[in-house]
Amino acid sequence: MATPFWVLFWAACLLSFLSPARPDLASDRAALLTFRSAVGRSALSWNSSTLTCSLQGVVCEAGRVALLRLPGVGLIGTIPNGILGNLTALRTLSLRFNALSGAIPSDLSTLPQLRNIYLQGNRFSGEIPTFLFSISNLVRLNLARNNFSGGISPDFNKLTRLGTLYLEQNRLSGEIPDLVLPNLVQFNVSFNRLNGSVPEKLRDKPAEAFLGMSLCGGPLTPCPGETSPSSEGTGEGTGASGDGKKNHKLSGGAIAGIAIGAVAGFLILLLLIILLCRRKSSKAGTAEVAAKPPEVEVALRDKGIVDGETGNGVATHPTPAPVPATAKGGHAKKLLFFGRGPRTFELEDLLRASAEVLGKGTFGTAYKAVLEMGTVVAVKRLRDVSLPEREFREKIEAVGAMDHPNLVPLRAYYYSNDEKLIVYDYIPMGSLSALLHGNRGSGRTPLDWETRSAIALAAARGIEYIHSTGPSASHGNIKSSNILLAKSHEARVSDHGLAHLVGPSSTPNRVAGYRAPEVTDPRKVSQKADVYSFGVLLLELLTGKAPAQALLNEEGVDLPRWVQSVVREEWTSEVFDMELLRYQTVEEDMVQLLQLAIDCAAQYPDKRPTMSEVVIRIEEIRKSSLRALDQDQLDHPQSIDDPDDQSSRRTDSAPSIS
Structure with missing residues (x-):
């Protein structure tokens, strides 16, 4: 006896209902919270009441987690298997500049849509895992600045869509295999332990991609038995010879004809220019007589x-x-x-x-x-x-x-x-931007710590005054080109209040490096947003880097995040401008000003100090450093501004920032 259709229909529905649930946003959230418990308990302030797609570093598309970006947030430890593989819609994973160690979790190979992996600046170790070669849609892979060892596998050729491969500053050894990757644009293996010759398919890459190793060929020096690229293609056949090759020299008549034609063409062109100039001057004279515009x-x-x-x-x-x-x-x-x-x-x-x-x-x-x-x-x-x-x-x-x-x-x-x-x-000495970034050559006069800290204090006082004129008063466009310098390097803040006069189209992308993350309308900038911009300005003073210079790779890292990532790795001394490294006696004060800059550039406005608090902290730092410099002058009669004394006074480490 045949089973009725309606029985089969309801049975199918029941089985569908009882079958395991398909991955959804709830399962993504569970995976993220497990990830936080494993490596980010003290780094990620994810609130249980916050929606999944509003969590820090999480971007959703079509109701699923598509991007997980947590650069330089202080993640530490080993990522267990079985966590990230549950984010089945993940397209971009960026965990760069943290302190993650151990092996890369192998369940990444189960993510069908994974395109971009950014893991540079961590402590991952072991050989480059073979499961990466099965992620067929991978477009960008950045494993630079880790502790990977072993060789570079020829199985990278399986990643036919790969456009970026960064492996520099690891411990990779052996020869570079023949990589035939048709879409490869960005490539770097410098500062490993590789040897041999640069493969033919990679010889169009710049020399910077192969520095610091025993490699030859391509953009580097020729390998033994090779000829240099400049010598290739030269030799016989370029002129008259006695071996039967044709002589392609022009006859005297042909040369004379070309010369006469060129002169005639020049005279015709000159005549046309004269006629056009006369016509323009005639029109200009007529217009001037007709009316003189009043505006x-x-x-x-x-x-x-x-x-x-x-x-x-x-x-x-x-x-x-x-x-x-x-x-x-x-x-x-x-x-x-x-x-x-x-x-x-x-x-x-x-x-x-x-x-x-x-x-x-x-x-x-x-x-x-x-x-x-x-x-x-x-x-x-x-x-x-x-x-x-x-x-x-x-x-x-x-x-x-x-x-x-x-x-x-x-x-x-x-x-x-x-x-x-x-x-x-008119302020005669130009801007802080020009002083910091102009003439970085051998003839430059170094910008010392005392001058930089004085500029920071003067600028802070100017902005504090603006804020004191009303609860909604703000500058709106704080950046180094708007800090002008009088003859004694006394700083004065300019362009204050102009952001409230102009339309939104007048604020281009170039100020984005200073702009607080919560600012959407450049005409409406709060005092806490000013504090953020001033924090970036302090970082610029201390690092010597303009905010635009801090875009370290294709994803882009702003200056505050870059500084935080370096500080968390306890490489604090690497943050400071080279011109400041000789001031060892005020090292602690430099670190204190760096900490203040990081506080000002906090992501959330309520965590930033007020400008009045900023002024007080800079005043205390200045007093401390002036005392230290005075004492150092007594202890060391030779001036610390003597360039010949740099090597003995340079510091290779700095106090850590809490």
């Missing part, structure tokens, strides 16, 4: 100081008559000055001044203007300002009312529909 933009363009028209950075100035700027309705527009200081010049004087482009910044282009009476000012031509005049006046006058020795004074401003100018005192 400041035209006056600036006539003087050659509009963006992009100065060529070599210094404006050209004919001797134009003053161009009065008038607003609609015929009312004259004037420079509006703030309360402090004499009003020694007007808009017409500014337009007649010689001008030099200082640089293009986040909010506009800055010019150095030398007035006829000898006064020097800095003029910033703002861009992307859409505020109505009344609102602009309120905001800029609040900025102009700020008066502190560590702020660049704002002297005057100009507003019209087409132009917004602000006039500052």
Whole structure:
């Protein structure tokens, strides 16, 4: 007797219900919590009430954990098997710059979608595991700076999609196998224990990929019996010879014909250029007679100081008559000055001044203007300002009312529909960015600890003052190019308050290295976000690295995370700029300032100190270091600024940061 269809249908449903559940977000969460218990109990502050996809370092796609990124967070120990293999939708695993040890868990081979593995900067050991060669979709593999030993297996050729392979700074030995990886772009095996010759398929890689070992061939020195690449392809057949090869030299008549043609072509081109120049000058004269535009933009363009028209950075100035700027309705527009200081010049004087482009910044282009009476000012031509005049006046006058020795004074401003100018005192020594990163060659004067700590304190005091003017008052754009230096290297903060005047398009990606992670609108920056930016600035002072320089690989590591990862490995001395390593007597103070910088750049705003607390801590550090330097001068009459004394005073280790 046949079984009724409805019985079969419900039986199938019951079996489906009773069968083991398919992997889901709940199983992903269980795997993550087990992972935390194994290697991240003290490092990961995952809260039991936080949603799985909101956990630190976790990114979900289509309701599953797709990316696990925990670089430099302090993971320590060995990852057991049977944990990460449960994240069956995982595509990217990044555990770089931690203290993980032992073997890489083999259950990674069970992840069908795994594309990217970043494990550099840990303590993994043993041979490179063979299960990696079965992850057929692997695109990026970074195992650099670990303790892997043994050889490089030719089974890497099974990873046909591999585009990145970094194995440098391990203990790998033997020869490099013939790797035939059609998509391989990034490759490095330097500073291992390899020997032999560079395989043919890898000889297009740069020499930096094979440094620090007994290798030859390719981009390195030729192996015994090989000829250098420069000598290949040279020899006979390039000219007349007595062995039957044709002589390809041109005859005298052909050369004469080419010369005559070239001269004729040049004369025709010259005639065309002359005609075009005459036509342009005729049109320009007609336009000038027709009307003289009244706006400041035209006056600036006539003087050659509009963006992009100065060529070599210094404006050209004919001797134009003053161009009065008038607003609609015929009312004259004037420079509006703030309360402090004499009003020694007007808009017409500014337009007649010689001008030099200082640089293009986040909010506009800055010019150095030398007035006829000898006064020097800095003029910033703002861009992307859409505020109505009344609102602009309120905001800029609040900025102009700020008066502190560590702020660049704002002297005057100009507003019209087409132009917004602000006039500052000119600060002659340039920016901290130029001082730190400019001229890193042999002729550079080192930037000593006392100067750096003084700059840090002065900048902190300026920002603290801004914050003291109101609970919502902030700078909004703290970075090293906005810290200007007077003749005595006294720091003054510039561009304060301008973030509130311009549109969001005026804040480019280049300031992202300073920007706090919670900031989404650059016009709305909190005081705690300012503290984060100042923390990055302190790290820049101490490390000598600009935030953009800290993007160490294809995923990118910002400067605070890079510093934390190095400090956790107890390599604190490697963080500091080489110019600071000779100041052994203030080593503890340098570490204290580093700790303050890390505190300021904390991921969560409520964990950051206030600027008032920052100032107090820098003052204490400065007092301590000045006492130490004074005592050292008594103990060692030879100045610690003597470059010849560097080797004896350089430190190879530094106190650890708690």
